[in-house]
Structure formats: C-alpha cells, structure tokens
Amino acid sequence: MENCLFCKIARGHLPSRKVFEDDEIFAFHDINPARPVHLLVIPKRHITSLATVTDADAPVLGKMLAIAGRLASEQGSPDGFRLIINSGRIGHQEVQHLHAHIVGGPDPVGPMLKRV
Numbered sequence: 001m002e003n004c005l006f007c008k009i010a011r012g013h014l015p016s017r018k019v020f021e022d023d024e025i026f027a028f029h030d031i032n033p034a035r036p037v038h039l040l041v042i043p044k045r046h047i048t049s050l051a052t053v054t055d056a057d058a059p060v061l062g063k064m065l066a067i068a069g070r071l072a073s074e075q076g077s078p079d080g081f082r083l084i085i086n087s088g089r090i091g092h093q094e095v096q097h098l099h100a101h102i103v104g105g106p107d108p109v110g111p112m113l114k115r116v
C-alpha cells in the first residue's frame with residue numbers, strides 16, 4: 001500500500017519509537033498516548049481492518065495477541081493492560097491499517113466504555 005502510514009512505519013520509511021519487530025509484526029509507541037503506556041502492534045503486511053480480515057490472517061492476528069502481555073509488561077504495565085482494536089466506521093478506526101492499541105501504566109485504565 002503506497003500511501004499507508006503504518007505500512008511506511010513498518011518498513012522503516014517513517015520514524016517511530018519501535019519496541020518490537022519480527023518478520024510479521026511491528027510494535028511502537030503511539031505518537032499521542034492516551035495513557036502512560038500506549039503501544040500499537042501492527043501486522044507488517046497491509047491488512048485494512050479487523051472488520052475485513054479472513055481466515056488467512058488468523059496466524060498474524062494470533063501473534064499480535066500473543067505478544068501483547070510481554071510488551072505491556074516490558075514497557076511499564078506489568079499488572080495488566082487493555083487491548084483495543086478499533087474497527088471500521090462504527091469502531092472509530094482512524095488509520096486504515098489494522099492495529100491493536102495496548103494501553104496501561106501504573107494506574108487502572110478505568111471503565112471500558114462510557115454507557116449511553
């Protein structure tokens with residue numbers, strides 16, 4: 001994807017504060033953190049959204065989930081964290097390259113959602 005921000009970050013064509021990388025996934029600090037710990041984990045291969053994944057994407061999705069606890073712990077959230085994947089219009093996804101937010105820190109992140 002030529003003009004995809006997170007494809008560029010995953011390839012090192014744009015700067016990021018990387019915390020982990022392997023052949024399939026890349027993790028870095030969110031540029032505008034909502035909590036003391038706020039990481040993003042992305043597949044290196046362009047996948048637009050969790051709303052449109054297929055069975056073929058399951059292994060890389062599994063990897064993203066499997067590494068989350070380790071990264072949260074290493075980056076300052078050893079007592080748990082929240083993983084958020086905003087998906088599509090209703091999920092308020094702003095960057096159209098699948099990404100999991102890992103948020104946490106020393107204090108609890110609070111209730112999951114504001115009730116309507």
Ligand code: AMP
Pocket residue numbers: 005016029030031032033040085086092093094095096
């Ligand atoms: P979402 O609303 O789930 O699509 O979240 C997009 C996230 O990407 C936001 O939390 C942004 O702060 C973050 N973001 C946007 N541009 C960058 C960037 N260049 N480096 C790191 N994080 C970014």
Ligand code: ZN
Pocket residue numbers: 001004005006007008045046047096097
């Ligand atoms: Zn992309």
